[in-house]
Amino acid sequence: MQVKDTFVGSAVIVGRRFPIVHVHDNNSIVEVSSFNTYVRGSSGNQMPTSKSPHCSKNDYLRWKNCQGRDFTINGLMFNPYSEKIYDYLGGIEDIKKAKVRTVIPAATSFHEDCARILRAIRIAARLGFSFPKETAYYVRNLACSVARLDKGRLLMEVNYMLAYGSAEASLRLLWRFGLLEHLLPFQAAYFSSTLFKRKDNGTNMLLVLFSKLDSFLAPNRPCHNSLWISILAFHEALVRKPRDPLVVATFALAVYLGGDLPLAVDIGQSINRQHDAGFAELLEPRMRGKKGLLAEVKDLAISMRQALTEMTDEYYVANAMAKIPQAP
Known part of the structure; x- marks a missing residue:
């Protein structure tokens, strides 16, 4: 809502459970989502709260945020100032293998947000990637759930x-x-x-x-x-x-x-x-x-x-x- 209020008249909220905002700028659309995104109506405390003593506060915040992402390759973070890539989920390895893999078990991930099934197809088609067996199985068997969108x-x-x-x-x-x-x-x-x-x-x-x-x-x-x-x-x-x-x-x-x-x-x-x-x-x-x-x-x-x-x-x-x- 803060993004929509900032760009009055040019922003549209899309999605019910995981809201994102489409900001229309000239002839392009910029997709904006919150750094901390949880299912609407949830407490946002599903992730573990303990951390290793060798883990800095910033590392912990980044890692915790990555746990809520859909696919490992979407959990990569880039710091443009230090030009450093943070990979807590094995996203780089999955890119090398050309795989679209869910962060959490595919059944749980797709039940949580069935739009991820369509995003999986979109990513695989655009990049020429394939699915691990578990992901492929649940993409097919939960296909009918997209009708709820x-x-x-x-x-x-x-x-x-x-x-x-x-x-x-x-x-x-x-x-x-x-x-x-x-x-x-x-x-x-x-x-x-x-x-x-x-x-x-x-x-x-x-x-x-x-x-x-x-x-x-x-x-x-x-x-x-x-x-x-x-x-x-x-x-x-x-x-x-x-x-x-x-x-x-x-x-x-x-x-x-x-x-x-x-x-x-x-x-x-x-x-x-x-x-x-x-x-x-x-x-x-x-x-x-x-x-x-x-x-x-x-x-x-x-x-x-x-x-x-x-x-x-x-x-x-x-x-x-x-x-x-x-x-x-």
């Missing part, structure tokens, strides 16, 4: 996964650990219908689209959430009704040209390059006149808008989840 927190976590250059890896991990159906059920239904396998490469159109998006993004160069949401709706529209590649290309041109559909159609008709129709969402190319191309591009736009509407409607979401064998 409020919608704002879920949107924030999904945005972290899809808007910062690691969307393809995030989607793969979300599917692998049974989380995709709780966050993006339409996309989970698509994965299920295509019998997607972990090692499939280049045959899943949704992953290819996000792989292309990732090539333009980075943790310090994210996109707005409207872009990845539009990609989801665009792909869902193609799943429902596959299109000629030229229709898709012309639609993309219209978007790029700021909605100038007549110009996009003119350019589209001049394209004579052979299109790739190697995805189930794309039909074999065929000849058509200007009016026919215009009508099909408009129909794709309508279908995309309908898909976007249904992706946020509880009735249609429930129907999508019913198509996923592993969804409860």
Whole structure:
């Protein structure tokens, strides 16, 4: 609350049990959390209070604070004045091993804060890390608990996964650990219908689209959430009704040209390059006149808008989840 009061009008509190504050500064967001963070409603005295006689007061305070962190690699502390790194949890060793490991037993950690499950996926996807067996087991078996999070927190976590250059890896991990159906059920239904396998490469159109998006993004160069949401709706529209590649290309041109559909159609008709129709969402190319191309591009736009509407409607979401064998 002190942070929010300091940045009046530009700070938003996110999270119920472990509050953090998003401070909006120009076009960026700075995430601020307290040095001493405990579950709301707790006494904050869960940690041992005794310390070694060889441990200084500052060392003890840092160590005690680290015990409340989620993952060992997030328990590293850096003193910018002395340029010294403090590692009380073995975080450096886990970085060397490329592992995302919880500070306390994974079952306890994820029961305490189920948002840590999504953070584990995000970190693993962004850094290319893996999970120790215990962490992986509870990520999968407690996946359904993320449904308890409020919608704002879920949107924030999904945005972290899809808007910062690691969307393809995030989607793969979300599917692998049974989380995709709780966050993006339409996309989970698509994965299920295509019998997607972990090692499939280049045959899943949704992953290819996000792989292309990732090539333009980075943790310090994210996109707005409207872009990845539009990609989801665009792909869902193609799943429902596959299109000629030229229709898709012309639609993309219209978007790029700021909605100038007549110009996009003119350019589209001049394209004579052979299109790739190697995805189930794309039909074999065929000849058509200007009016026919215009009508099909408009129909794709309508279908995309309908898909976007249904992706946020509880009735249609429930129907999508019913198509996923592993969804409860």
